[in-house]
């Protein structure tokens with residue numbers, strides 16, 4: 001099956017590749033050109049994820065997977081949320097965003113946070129046969145403009161710590177601490193992260209919708 005992983009975030013792409021290869025067989029990944037940009041101007045994770053999926057599927061006419069994801073911090077009224085990639089400004093790096101996060105939480109005792117991912121797998125109606133979907137599983141999708149959209153949300157609970165730990169993961173992972181593991185998400189392998197991650201939870205739901 002040809003699949004477009006429509007993200008410019010290398011960390012996210014690596015995780016998708018790793019998880020998809022265990023969930024689906026025979027995936028041929030399509031190239032996603034750097035020049036293709038979707039303006040993320042919706043006000044929800046779902047809205048932005050649908051917009052990315054819709055525009056990429058129309059442009060490349062291919063089965064597509066996307067997510068819109070982010071970090072919600074309780075003491076910051078769930079900020080940065082949908083603005084997680086640009087918390088410290090339009091062209092912010094992960095380091096800039098992490099610095100702003102830690103500054104924003106200075107003297108704050110409540111460190112509860114969670115990651116959220118809204119994953120969308122979109123399938124042009126003309127290519128539905130390549131997925132061998134049952135009539136029942138097709139009913140799990142929203143249909144719009146001759147595209148089927150399978151959508152699911154996943155979350156991952158943790159706490160924000162002041163000092164980074166670990167070299168793995170991406171984004172806020174070096175500061176995202178999992179108490180039960182006594183580790184941040186940057187200290188574990190991609191495979192271990194996928195046992196609890198927001199992205200993995202959503203993807204497993206989508207896999208269930210496809211095999212219903």
Ligand code: ITT
Nearest residue numbers: 007008009067068069070071084085170171172173
């Ligand atoms: P694409 O839109 O091209 O996929 P992006 O990085 O802009 O790339 P989002 O708009 O969905 O993607 O923003 C997600 C941001 O949320 C990401 O840049 C990180 O800052 C943060 N984030 C989401 N999931 C994360 C994870 O698993 N680990 C660490 N940070 C994460």
